[in-house]
Amino acid sequence: MADRVLGLFEGARLTPTQRRIAHALVQHAAATPFLSAAEVAELAGVSQPSVTRFAVALGHPGYPALRRELREAVGAGPADGPAESGDSPAQRALRAEGDTLYRLADQLGDDSTIAAAARLLAASRPLPVLGLRAAGPVATYFGYFAAKIHPDVRLLDEGGSRLTDRLDQARAAGAGAMLAVVLPRYPREALDAIREASAAGLTVVALTDSPVSPAADLADVALPAPVGTRLVFDLHTGPMAVAMLLLQAMCDAAPEDVQRRLEEFEHVASRRQIFAP
Template identity: 50%
Template sequence: MTGGYHGGLERLLGGRRLSPVQRRIAHYLAENLDEAIFLSSVELAERAGVSQPSVTRFAMVLGFAGYPELRQALRPLVLGGPPEGPQETLLRGAIDSEIRNLTAVRERLAAFPLKELGAALAATEPLPVLGLRVSCGLATTLAYYARRIHPDVRLLTHGGSELVDGLHAAQRAGAEWVVAVVLPRYPSEAVQALGYAEKLGLRTAVITDKPGFPAEVVLDAPVGDRLVFDSHAAPLALAMALVEAMADAAPLRTQARLEEYERMTDETGTFLSGDPA
């Protein structure tokens, strides 16, 4: 969360992973540090739109006994002279962070088993794709594009018995793999589902942000945490690279299915032929 932060405030945050409420407080401090160093915890809570106990917990997360101690540490950052380093807007800082995340993925591409995994997923039929809660969006995107080149992709985005039924049905139909998207905050049900899938004999591949995630194959890409809620540019790029690897693994099938899809969309007028304007 570098946008608008003084260098000293960045050091206080120390790369800690903050909750959405705590990020609201951090964002307010970043944009209003000159004023915030004179506010009480109640006043800061009102300005940031959070509860007073949340301000206290925020201070304790940063290693202080309470908010008064945090305020004492913040005051020299303003009263002691001009801020260190260039001042960025919050959004510019968030975008810069995503650029770094994408660069990290680019530099590690050779380390990912994309070709081998793409071939395995292209060969398994059906292909279950799992994603719960916030991971549902990326899993849906992955499944949407995979369906253009794979004959049977089954999207699993609901938990409970429906998720268990979906894994069972895929395994009975001949599936050998399940690919999952599991991003923070990590749903416990998704982790349990992957363990259950392994008991069914399915091999597991996961797109996540942690290299040590419990799965046979892990494709990890950092998420953006500079805004109140995470952004997933790097995991999305990795997911699209995986679909590309699936397409490359079965080139004739890919070509045939894409041509069929184009004919269908042309015949049905699915998409506009020109600009929306």
């Protein structure tokens, strides 16, 4: 369902405020086609006239016409695939997550964007990886494995003035690119860090949940991976999968160097008996 709603906005030139509205509609795809302009404005944190201007920007005479189109998009088919009779809430959440991964796989038929992003990150020395709040575990997971194939990975998982200091240090050390993992609810510090990195001359690759997220708008390269919203807290299966695909593409970008580094790690792990037999 969210993909159908997102399809209504793809290719449109939207202002930052309009992107917030589009993102709210995508995040609440099941409900928004039946809400008033005032209710959509409240969801997006904007004014009601902004919702009207958003509808006009998409070629509609007003919000009611956009709502009709949203209803048609939602009514085009089942939102999350067929539900099994008698499924528990946990089963429905996991089935929906599986459907999300299938749709993500369809979107990755052309993996040139991931390959290009991987080349940028692989070439950066050092490689800063940003992940604040909810995005922290995904960034940490990526950073853990990236350190096995990259000589200098710097995890940026703390906000405050120290974050800016560490960005400056990475740039001074020669960094040319940064991976920013930014997931809902988008921390203001993470968005400010992307702005700081861009101003310092870094190329920013954003792993985020939607093409209309505020991080995608700020980044040079956006890798959208939807999150699951069926539970109290989001499921990050999609972003985690794309992070691993990005790592695979980094390996493919320099296979000989990667193989050498992996063999060195295995030698060290064996000598130190890091892992149990």
